Amino acid sequence: MLQIRIHGRGGQGVVTAAELLAVAAFEQGRHAQAFPSFGSERTGAPVVAFCRIADREIRLREPIMAPDVLIVQDPTLLHQVDVFQGLKPDGYVLINSRLDFDHLGLAEISQRFRRERLTTVPATEIALRHLGRPLPNAVLLGGFAALSGLITLDAVEHAIRGRFSGKVAEGNVAAAAEAFAFVRDELEALSHAPTD
């Protein structure tokens, strides 16, 4: 079972991101369960949403305490919430930022986990270009598809179109595709970089 935890702030579409992931997994014939952290969400407050993906019925109803994947929609949370809590040693991390892990002050994290599974993507900037609004949620799912290969960009696009319509859908699809390409290129560069 794959367990994904998404951190963000109220208003950034954190819950929607988990739901889109679940729908994308469902489109690929898998079982999925998305649920919010059940808070009384307020704009700007830290919000957590969860998604489980498996090949059989998911019965477990506890919050995700040991995620395989972390998606951080707002880098200002890094110094407020212990987002890395419980992350599996071989886990994936995708952070919405223009900066890399070292410049985010996460050098220690990048040593503790597998470097090729940690990356950042400027999702807010990409969203602003395609949507005119700083909504990084669907964009990050495109990046996640490239980072992990656990879900296809096609399934992400399909889930976006199932949820939104018109310009919002097309903008999100284009933004997710750009994030996909961005992360793919980053990983490509990393694989050619000398190891130290």
Place this chain on the structure above:
Amino acid sequence: MLRQIEGSRAVAEAVALCRPDVICAYPISPQTHIVEGLGELVKSGALQPCEFINVESEFAAMSVAIGASAAGARSYTATASQGLLFMAEAVYNASGLGLPIVMTIANRAIGAPINIWNDHSDSMSQRDCGWIQLFAETNQEALDLHIQAFKLAEEMSMPVMVCMDGFILTHAVERVDMPTQADVDAFLPPYEPRQVLDPAEPVSIGALVGPEAFMEVRYLAHARQTMALERIPQIAAEFAERFGRHSGGLVRGYRLEDAETVVIALGSVLGTLKDTVDELRDNGLKIGVLGIHSYRPFPLAAVRAALQGVQRVVVLEKSFSVGLGGVVSADVRLALSGLALRGCTVVAGLGGRAITKASLARLLVDAVADRLPSLSFLDLDWGIVNRQLEREKQMRRSGPVAENLLRDVGAVASKVH
């Protein structure tokens, strides 16, 4: 058709498939998405004919449902927590009058302290009101139970609450199999009321009944619930035959074969319990799970039959009778009277406290080793409890309890769970 949708949406669409004539509702978390969904279906014309009535309170919601049902309309509403308490007087009237209203309870704690999260305090507070109470384990079951509930309610002329865990189910997006309209129509016949307000044949409903017949009216309600004990499994079987899956019924066991210890629970925690029990079974513990899906009527005989040969029973409840302990436990004890069984009550998950597999595993290992007291509280923070007791001992003006405890635990918003 398989769909990946929110539990509330699944319930809204299932209710719509039952062709209700009147839906009246007042919003309250975590029930709101259900009636919002139904409102959309009525407004778009997907559900018609149906009158969606916005009311000014939960008391009005139930009162409108009573009026509509008495006039022969298939009536539906939904609520939770304080909303259910606010409509309580009308809730008793609906059952006392024998009106087959179906109501979803998106189970949520009751204040004070105010809390929007899940436990079973709300519907348990109304367990003696004369409504049938069914509990859903999954979103699929919540959807299915609503279809069964209209059939049961209308056959028995009594109202039915379908209880589903607030947030844990209502806000979870997962796979459900949505039935077709044709199948639901074949399963659920049009409503044929036993009593109806009809100007052509005037009757009054709701007479004053004095000592000469009040007990008999009450007894007849009990007799009908006893009949429902037979109809609930039959309806579940008819449902399984038409829709190809098992939902509802009185109780359902899991890995009860040769079980020496059985955990009894209601609602969505059954899923986490089953995963826990699978792991404990792998470690050689002979343990099983019994889910209660009909809480009223309470299936005394079915519970007793399922626990024959068992050595100990743990009742895991999301409800709490202050000053006594378990709520469900008292009923289970009645079912087991005369059997030589060790029993204990574990209160868990109040006000949305996460019930984790790790905590359940520790708890059940203790249970099997007979280390559990007769009443315990899963993952209770004794540190802040004892600090408050000490504070109260030290000074008269110790201040409000909830605020003191929040100060002791620190900010809660930044925690993952």
